[in-house]
Amino acid sequence: xxxxxxxxxxxxxxxxxxxxxxxxxxxxxxxxxxxxxxxxxxxxxxxxxxxxxxxxxxxxxxxxxxxxxxxxxxxxxxxxxxxxxxxxxxxxxxxxxxxxxxxxxxxxxxxxxxxxxxxxxxxxxxxxxxxxxxxxxxxxxxxxxxxxxxxxxxxxxxxxxxxxxxxxxxxxxxxxxxxxxxxxxxxxxxxxxxxxxxxxxxxxxxxxxxxxxxxxxxxxxxxxxxxxxxxxxxxxxxxxxxxxxxxxx
Amino acid sequence: xxxxxxxxxxxxxxxxxxxxxxxxxxxxxxxxxxxxxxxxxxxxxxxxxxxxxxxxxxxxxxxxxxxxxxxxxxxxxxxxxxxxxxxxxxxxxxxxxxxxxxxxxxxxxxxxxxxxxxxxxxxxxxxxxxxxxxxxxxxxxxxxxxxxxxxxxxxxxxxxxxxxxxxxxxxxxxxxxxxxxxxxxxxxxxxxxxxxxxxxxxxxxxxxxxxxxxxxxxxxxxxxxxxxxxxxxxxxxxxxxxxxxxxxxxxxxxxxxxxxxxxxxxxxxxxxxxxxxxxxxxxxxxxxxxxxxxxxxxxxxxxxxxxxxxxxxxxxxxxxxxxxxxxxxxxxxxxxx
Numbered sequence: 001x002x003x004x005x006x007x008x009x010x011x012x013x014x015x016x017x018x019x020x021x022x023x024x025x026x027x028x029x030x031x032x033x034x035x036x037x038x039x040x041x042x043x044x045x046x047x048x049x050x051x052x053x054x055x056x057x058x059x060x061x062x063x064x065x066x067x068x069x070x071x072x073x074x075x076x077x078x079x080x081x082x083x084x085x086x087x088x089x090x091x092x093x094x095x096x097x098x099x100x101x102x103x104x105x106x107x108x109x110x111x112x113x114x115x116x117x118x119x120x121x122x123x124x125x126x127x128x129x130x131x132x133x134x135x136x137x138x139x140x141x142x143x144x145x146x147x148x149x150x151x152x153x154x155x156x157x158x159x160x161x162x163x164x165x166x167x168x169x170x171x172x173x174x175x176x177x178x179x180x181x182x183x184x185x186x187x188x189x190x191x192x193x194x195x196x197x198x199x200x201x202x203x204x205x206x207x208x209x210x211x212x213x214x215x216x217x218x219x220x221x222x223x224x225x226x227x228x229x230x231x232x233x234x235x236x237x238x239x240x241x242x243x244x245x246x247x248x249x
Numbered sequence: 250x251x252x253x254x255x256x257x258x259x260x261x262x263x264x265x266x267x268x269x270x271x272x273x274x275x276x277x278x279x280x281x282x283x284x285x286x287x288x289x290x291x292x293x294x295x296x297x298x299x300x301x302x303x304x305x306x307x308x309x310x311x312x313x314x315x316x317x318x319x320x321x322x323x324x325x326x327x328x329x330x331x332x333x334x335x336x337x338x339x340x341x342x343x344x345x346x347x348x349x350x351x352x353x354x355x356x357x358x359x360x361x362x363x364x365x366x367x368x369x370x371x372x373x374x375x376x377x378x379x380x381x382x383x384x385x386x387x388x389x390x391x392x393x394x395x396x397x398x399x400x401x402x403x404x405x406x407x408x409x410x411x412x413x414x415x416x417x418x419x420x421x422x423x424x425x426x427x428x429x430x431x432x433x434x435x436x437x438x439x440x441x442x443x444x445x446x447x448x449x450x451x452x453x454x455x456x457x458x459x460x461x462x463x464x465x466x467x468x469x470x471x472x473x474x475x476x477x478x479x480x481x482x483x484x485x486x487x488x489x490x491x492x493x494x495x496x497x498x499x500x501x502x503x504x505x506x507x508x509x510x511x512x513x514x515x516x517x518x519x520x521x522x523x524x525x526x527x528x529x530x531x532x533x534x535x536x537x538x539x540x541x542x543x544x545x546x547x548x549x550x551x552x553x554x555x556x557x558x559x560x561x562x563x564x565x566x567x568x569x570x571x572x573x574x575x576x577x578x579x580x581x582x583x584x585x586x
């Protein structure tokens with residue numbers, strides 16, 4: 001497949017300051033279609049900051065983002081979403097009081113417009129939700145179920161479904177299995193492998209070596225806000241990656 | 250889980266939304282039946298029923314506004330003061346001899362601007378909680394109302410201005426008696442509540458209001474402009490308080506300094522009794538209506554039975570606590586642990 005190795009997203013020399021604190025310094029990152037990149041690092045290494053820069057939540061102090069070869073400036077999460085860049089947050093960013101379907105389409109609901117008023121197209125939301133969940137082989141009782149009634153794994157699945165509902169090209173997942181029961185981890189990892197097959201580039205931030213070695217093709221380590229090490233997964237080992245996290249090569 | 254358990258589980262899941270939606274109406278119906286048996290001749294008479302609706306007419310507007318704010322996990326303590334200030338402005342404009350259509354629009358605009366002020370204050374000044382901003386404006390708006398009016402009542406409006414609060418729709422063409430009229434305020438309540446029911450349940454903005462109350466971070470991450478929606482919500486709340494002022498002007502034919510004193514607490518109570526959650530994201534327009542009705546009927550019924558207003562306070566307070574406790578129990582059943 002020619003599209004399999006297409007470069008989707010590249011971060012060049014991204015630097016981010018918070019006041020006098022340097023959270024990221026000249027960090028580079030690349031993700032290709034159908035590839036899964038694992039990003040590891042200790043707490044405070046800058047993983048989450050980097051992801052927030054990629055999703056448009058933070059603006060980098062210096063450096064640039066290139067999407068499919070073109071430089072892009074992201075002003076808000078909406079900009080990155082429009083490019084096909086989606087984020088699955090650690091705290092899932094779902095509204096528990098709303099049903100599954102409304103969460104998946106939150107902020108991008110199909111509507112019928114009547115002057116200034118935009119009326120929700122509930123029928124379409126339900127249809128699209130059922131089709132999308134079916135495509136991802138996510139089983140829930142009903143698309144009308146409220147998210148707060150779901151288990152942790154189901155919520156994570158909804159969050160991933162949400163991130164891929166609009167033909168996402170790159171999906172960034174922050175600790176996708178951290179809050180899950182062990183039996184649910186496998187399902188989420190299967191979901192990630194499924195995404196890769198559809199040509200999506202997946203970036204997984206995780207502390208869990210099991211996750212990294214189950215789904216990733218490449219792994220990069222951040223240490224104190226800088227690129228520390230990077231390797232194809234086949235050329236490294238758990239012990240080496242754990243060493244990187246602690247700043248040892 | 251065997252299949253029997255699953256059946257039970259799904260029956261629970263099916264019943265919960267209905268209970269959540271209509272449970273409070275059940276309480277209302279029970280209250281009406283009990284009151285009917287306690288006061289069989291009076292309570293359900295045409296005169297008394299229209300009386301209840303006239304009494305709750307302006308409170309129902311404040312409650313609806315506060316409800317939307319509570320859905321965002323906020324609070325608006327200033328609605329009583331917004332209504333008083335709007336009423337005073339109406340009175341002054343009316344006394345200045347402005348034509349009735351100007352007088353009628355004035356409180357709506359004044360209320361909207363007060364709400365806008367709240368919304369902008371909360372978002373631009375980054376107040377730690379809307380409680381603080383609206384506590385401030387509770388004093389500011391009432392103080393302003395007293396300043397512009399000199400703290401004295403201003404009375405006497407034209408029939409057009411009083412129409413919404415005092416008007417009667419004649420039903421003699423239906424073969425009813427002259428005394429069996431329909432208060433215009435009742436029709437107004439119905440129209441406003443239907444409009445806001447549609448707004449909250451069918452429009453995208455309404456859905457976003459619920460989403461913000463459910464999880465503001467999720468709303469923000471979804472690209473929703475949370476601050477903009479909050480400003481809209483507080484502005485609409487002010488606007489509804491302005492409608493309340495217009496109704497009150499009709500009912501009392503006067504702008505007076507104590508108008509709407511402590512009515513913000515009644516409005517909050519009606520929302521809470523009606524099932525809105527203080528943590529946001531939960532509650533229905535129908536529930537608020539039921540909450541307003543329960544408070545109205547309770548006051549009316551206790552008055553009919555000559556129960557002192559002190560006991561009314563005790564009872565309303567008890568119902569608030571009880572209603573929320575029922576909600577706590579419901580959530581124990583409804584949420585997965």
